Amino acid sequence: MPSRYDAIIIGAGHNGLVTAAYLAKAGRRVLVLERREILGGCCITEEVWPGYKVSSAAYVNSLLRPEIIRDLELKKYGFEMIPRSPSSFTPFPDGRYLMMGPDKEITHREIAKFSPRDAEQYPKYEAMLTRVADFLEPMLVQTPPDPFAGLGNLWELGKLGYRFRGMGRNAAAEAVEVLTGAATPILDRWFESQQLKATLATDAVIGAFAPPSHPGTAYVLFHHVMGECDGVRGVWGYVRGGMGTISNSIASAAKRHGAEIRPNSPVARILVKDGRATGVALQDGTEFHASAVASCADANVTFLKLMDAKDLPADFVASVKTIDYSSATVKINVALSEPPRFSCLPTAGVGPQHHGTMHVCPDLDYIERAYDDAKYGKPAANPILECTMATALDATLAPAGKHILSMFVQYAPYTLKGTTWDAERDKFADRCFDILNEYAPNFKRSVIDRRIYAPPDMEREWGITGGNIMQGAMSLSNLFSFRPVAGFANYRTPIAGLYLCGAAAHPGGGVMGAAGWNAAREMLRDGR
Numbered sequence: 001m002p003s004r005y006d007a008i009i010i011g012a013g014h015n016g017l018v019t020a021a022y023l024a025k026a027g028r029r030v031l032v033l034e035r036r037e038i039l040g041g042c043c044i045t046e047e048v049w050p051g052y053k054v055s056s057a058a059y060v061n062s063l064l065r066p067e068i069i070r071d072l073e074l075k076k077y078g079f080e081m082i083p084r085s086p087s088s089f090t091p092f093p094d095g096r097y098l099m100m101g102p103d104k105e106i107t108h109r110e111i112a113k114f115s116p117r118d119a120e121q122y123p124k125y126e127a128m129l130t131r132v133a134d135f136l137e138p139m140l141v142q143t144p145p146d147p148f149a150g151l152g153n154l155w156e157l158g159k160l161g162y163r164f165r166g167m168g169r170n171a172a173a174e175a176v177e178v179l180t181g182a183a184t185p186i187l188d189r190w191f192e193s194q195q196l197k198a199t200l201a202t203d204a205v206i207g208a209f210a211p212p213s214h215p216g217t218a219y220v221l222f223h224h225v226m227g228e229c230d231g232v233r234g235v236w237g238y239v240r241g242g243m244g245t246i247s248n249s250i251a252s253a254a255k256r257h258g259a260e261i262r263p264n265s266p267v268a269r270i271l272v273k274d275g276r277a278t279g280v281a282l283q284d285g286t287e288f289h290a291s292a293v294a295s296c297a298d299a300n301v302t303f304l305k306l307m308d309a310k311d312l313p314a315d316f317v318a319s320v321k322t323i324d325y326s327s328a329t330v331k332i333n334v335a336l337s338e339p340p341r342f343s344c345l346p347t348a349g350v351g352p353q354h355h356g357t358m359h360v361c362p363d364l365d366y367i368e369r370a371y372d373d374a375k376y377g378k379p380a381a382n383p384i385l386e387c388t389m390a391t392a393l394d395a396t397l398a399p400a401g402k403h404i405l406s407m408f409v410q411y412a413p414y415t416l417k418g419t420t421w422d423a424e425r426d427k428f429a430d431r432c433f434d435i436l437n438e439y440a441p442n443f444k445r446s447v448i449d450r451r452i453y454a455p456p457d458m459e460r461e462w463g464i465t466g467g468n469i470m471q472g473a474m475s476l477s478n479l480f481s482f483r484p485v486a487g488f489a490n491y492r493t494p495i496a497g498l499y500l501c502g503a504a505a506h507p508g509g510g511v512m513g514a515a516g517w518n519a520a521r522e523m524l525r526d527g528r
Contacts, residue, residue, distance in 0.1 A: 005031045005260075007292040007528055008280055010267050010306070011463070011502065013041025016296030017250040017261075018516030019501040019523070021072050024257035026524055031288055032259060033280065035266035035463065038244070039251050041296065041502075042462050042469060043511050045244030049449050051399040054333045055243040056453075057462060057469070059388050059406040060084075060357070062227030062236040063512040064246060065141065077249035080240040082393045083229045087236055087356035090199045091439045097344045098195050099353065102235050114193040125190045129222040130234075132175045135167055137226055140507040140514045143522060144481040144489040178222055180476050183212035184364060186221070194363040202361050202386060205410060207469045207509065209326040211371035212364065216475040223510070236356075238390040242397060246511060270295070270302070270498065272311045277498035280306075292528035294519055296502035297463060298471040299323055299484040303493075316494050319485035324473035325466030327455040328374045328411035330383075332429055335448040336403040339389060340440035354392040360385035360435060370411050377417025379428045384410045385436060402448070407432060414455040414466050421454040428454075470509030471502060480506055491519040492526075499523055 007023050009016045012034035024030045038044055042057035061081065069079065088100040098114065100107045104123070112119035145156035164172055177186065183204035187197040203224050204217040211217070229235040239245045251261055268283040270293055279289035295302040303312060303320050339354050341347070361367060361384045370380035391403040398404050409432055416424060429452045437443045455467025464471060472478055481489045483506045491499045491506075501519035503509045 003288050005029045005290040008288055008290040009294050011296030012039040012261060013296045013502055014043040014247045014250060014511060014513055015502045015516035017247060017254055018068060018513040019294050019520045020259045021250055021254035022520035024254050024259035030259040032261040033265040033267050034263045037263050040244050040247030043243045043247045045242030048451055049335050052335050052404055053242050053397045054404055056333060058243045058511050060236050061239050061511050062229055063510045065513050068513045068517055072250060072253035074249040077252035078245055079249040081229045081237040082240055083235050083237040084356045086352050088199060089353040089356060090359040091342050091344045092195060092362055095344050098199055111196055114195045118191045118193045118196050121190055126225060128174055129225045131171050132178045132222045133226045135175055141518060143518055144506050146481060146487060178218045180215060181218045182215050183217040183221055186218050198361045198363045199359055201364055201367055202359055202384060207329055209328040211368050238394055240394055267306060270306045272495055276496040292497045292523055294499040294501040298465050298504045300465040313494050323484060325468040327467040328413050330409040330412045331453040332407040332450055334405040334450045336405055337446045337448055339403055341442045342440045350392045354389045358387040360439060374411035374413045377413060379412040379424060383432055385432060421456050425452050425454050471504040474508050483508060491522045
């Protein structure tokens, strides 16, 4: 095996694989080094139990850039989306339920059960978010300009300002509020129904250690109208075969263009000489050399664990140390003998209520109280549950008649006060199961097996600092020209030839592939 390459990619997360595929397609000799035996980072499918193919971490898709699907011909390699309809189901303690999207007539009828006024308002609300998304979405595949650098950057900022002005005063004000504000005031202004507001608010806090009343949470709201599923905008879906199909299809495209991918190859050190990256060393001492190295790991891992601080400017290291990796998310994957049978919709077998995300979150105060527990170092006594059952639409994932439930839970902090996750992990999962059982009384007896990932487990398993699924907070101070830190948002680093290509860079978390694509473009622009 050769030891010299044009580019080395650290980590085979989906972004790293995208970077590798684009570089290889451009004729570069590329090596991808992945510490685990499986490719994909947090975008994986694992056979956790015999016959059960589980999307262990990420579980739904919409944001994967259509340009990447097209350019890399991912459908040739097995990538296939399954749209979800309905997309959302929320049962309530009083025996009612709310089922939403993407069918507009169904959504209108369902919201009207709780508030005819809200049913009329909802399309206008979505139109507002779409206006914001139309402005922001092109920025996802743009290299952020540095406002403190040369004239070219100022020109790019000027073009951005011109586009912003073109939105008009009212739409621009909406965009600023969505970018910087809290979700709760926006939802309160648009709607009166607690049931609708609670359902929508869960979209604002997904993966964040913040309640919807905190500034910055509104930014995530507009994501549900972004992306697409088979060309239909704003529709989220499952990936046939699980989320790992995304990573595997990108890896196949990269290999087709000549990239070499090595699993079970943990990088121990990025090699630097005279201020330039020269390659990497594995934990077993093996060295590989290249004129360019791109890290798909987060900034903490890349700069503070894989590098010697003396090779980096002190002010840069200080800035990296300020990145917020707070996490309050637990992921529980469950094998079931039958679907949850909700008391409010007690049909046997798979029904429309199982197609999309099943929310257990009765009102906004419920979210705030759950956050309050975590704020003081405790797992929420009454956590928010977001459950999906991909087997409702993809029977290839489990044995006949059996199902997989993905439970995404908030809030539960990385560090617990007065106890440890080893002591609390199963107790917290039991509490989550008790809550779901209150709405679907057959749930607990249908459980065959489960696997629980608390924030420290996510860090250990998937290499994400603090268990933060976004590789760092997605607040305004950590976005666009300030991600990962000010002055280094263009995928380059203080070390010549060293790049970031994962969610630590713009545009951040989510299964988009945009960070990997953008990084590859800048590397090629540098002649790497």
